[in-house]
Amino acid sequence: MTVSELFQKYDFSATFDVDALLAEFDRQMDEGLAGRPSSLAMIPAYIDSGKPVPVDEPIIVLDAGGTNLRVAVVWFDKAGKARVEDFHKYAMPATDGKQLGAEEFFETFAGFLEPVCQRAEAVGFCFSYPTEILPDLDGRLIRWTKQVDAPEVVGQLVGSRIAEALEKKTGRKLSLRVLNDTVATLLAGMSAGISRRYSSYVGFILGTGTNIAYIEKNGRIGKVAGLPASGSMIINEESGGFAGFRRSKFDEIAVEGLKGKDEGIFEKMIAGVYMGTLGLTVLQCAARDGFFSKPVADGILGWTSLTTIDFDNFVANPYVAKGAFSELPLTDEDRRAIQALGEPLFVRAANLTAVNIASAVLRCGEGHDPLHPVCVTIDGSTYYKTRSCMFRSRVEQGLREILGKRGVYFDTICVEDAPLIGSAIAGLIA
Ligand code: BGC
Numbered sequence: 001m002t003v004s005e006l007f008q009k010y011d012f013s014a015t016f017d018v019d020a021l022l023a024e025f026d027r028q029m030d031e032g033l034a035g036r037p038s039s040l041a042m043i044p045a046y047i048d049s050g051k052p053v054p055v056d057e058p059i060i061v062l063d064a065g066g067t068n069l070r071v072a073v074v075w076f077d078k079a080g081k082a083r084v085e086d087f088h089k090y091a092m093p094a095t096d097g098k099q100l101g102a103e104e105f106f107e108t109f110a111g112f113l114e115p116v117c118q119r120a121e122a123v124g125f126c127f128s129y130p131t132e133i134l135p136d137l138d139g140r141l142i143r144w145t146k147q148v149d150a151p152e153v154v155g156q157l158v159g160s161r162i163a164e165a166l167e168k169k170t171g172r173k174l175s176l177r178v179l180n181d182t183v184a185t186l187l188a189g190m191s192a193g194i195s196r197r198y199s200s201y202v203g204f205i206l207g208t209g210t211n212i213a214y215i216e217k218n219g220r221i222g223k224v225a226g227l228p229a230s231g232s233m234i235i236n237e238e239s240g241g242f243a244g245f246r247r248s249k250f251d252e253i254a255v256e257g258l259k260g261k262d263e264g265i266f267e268k269m270i271a272g273v274y275m276g277t278l279g280l281t282v283l284q285c286a287a288r289d290g291f292f293s294k295p296v297a298d299g300i301l302g303w304t305s306l307t308t309i310d311f312d313n314f315v316a317n318p319y320v321a322k323g324a325f326s327e328l329p330l331t332d333e334d335r336r337a338i339q340a341l342g343e344p345l346f347v348r349a350a351n352l353t354a355v356n357i358a359s360a361v362l363r364c365g366e367g368h369d370p371l372h373p374v375c376v377t378i379d380g381s382t383y384y385k386t387r388s389c390m391f392r393s394r395v396e397q398g399l400r401e402i403l404g405k406r407g408v409y410f411d412t413i414c415v416e417d418a419p420l421i422g423s424a425i426a427g428l429i430a
Helices: 003-009 018-036 104-116 159-169 181-192 251-256 272-288 293-301 308-316 332-364 381-385 390-407 417-427
Strands: 057-066 070-077 082-091 122-127 131-133 140-141 175-180 198-205 210-217 232-236 374-377 410-413
Touching: 003 332, 018 332, 057 104, 057 417, 070 104, 070 131, 070 417, 082 104, 082 381, 082 417, 104 159, 104 293, 122 140, 122 159, 131 175, 140 159, 140 381, 159 175, 175 181, 175 251, 175 417, 181 198, 181 210, 181 232, 181 374, 198 332, 198 381, 198 417, 251 272, 272 293, 272 308, 272 332, 272 381, 308 332, 308 390, 332 374, 332 390, 374 417, 381 390, 390 410
Parallel strands: 057 122, 122 175, 198 374, 374 410
Antiparallel strands: 057 070, 070 082, 131 140, 198 210, 210 232
């Protein structure tokens, strides 16, 4: 059997009809904004991105990402430069295989805040999960992603619950202002790109999970009554949940046994926490169809997991000396086969990423004047560290093709610690 025959058998293709997918993204954005059923949640952020950022005023930042949890105190100097103090990094609770109850979860977060709680009155709380934001910037968790195991927290107001737990523990009352990491990334890009006079801003993340935020005209946000007609609002799409792209049989097999297996369909095809599992699925299917030498096939069929890092490292360099593949007695034919089977997964992920970013850029309706491109701020380890298939340059190439053809000018930028900086901005201007 050839690689393309195997891909056909499992209904997998790295390429697809880009225009049709863009149209489906746009349709589901419309549905989500109107409050009708859609796989895109389209969550308004309730942050006025036009406000100036106060100088010399400290704010506490709590950044709950997929893998890490960061706490810091941030303030902006007169030149607008962010100063970060008291920085601490912890593992994200409930990601180590141990389930946490709601009380325990909120107390743990209060514990992270305790050492810095006297440093400021408010907290910019970057909570990187599908969360409905209320106009007072509290946030209600809609569902978990990234395999976090704390089911009782779903449906809870995370900002006020952590504030209560902190007050109980220390007597100190802080106001927590909740936002998504893509919204924070957009805001960080906005402050970094001020001199470039961009026409609009997008914040995209591809790390443990994936998602995008952009600026929408209020007139198109039908599900929120009473917004000023002429204004605009940052929208967190929750694009990791997009279900408008057909899964291959590999994708269906890979999610068996995962939490929320039929949720976050798009994310499970491109994000860091899942690509290794998808790679393992493809390699095990191939092993059963006689692709590798006997000891290598047996070895791969015996694996119960494969990290995205090991998978990517091998596909990028099939002679890599460390990681899971270095334990196998690989022949050059095996190496060739693994590479030929693995690379298309990264190619598909890059192509899907380009469509996701382009759909948000097109949606904002700006970027038609080369003097004022749309600024796309990108954050996330998977985007910057994936080496296979020249991942990043492939995404950029896809963007140039899709947007260039439509006469839309854009720029991609990277802001160091974007979620942290953007959450400080959001907390300070709230
Ligand atoms: C979450 C999003 C988040 C993204 C990137 C996804 O799993 O649902 O809220 O923005 O990961 O961290």
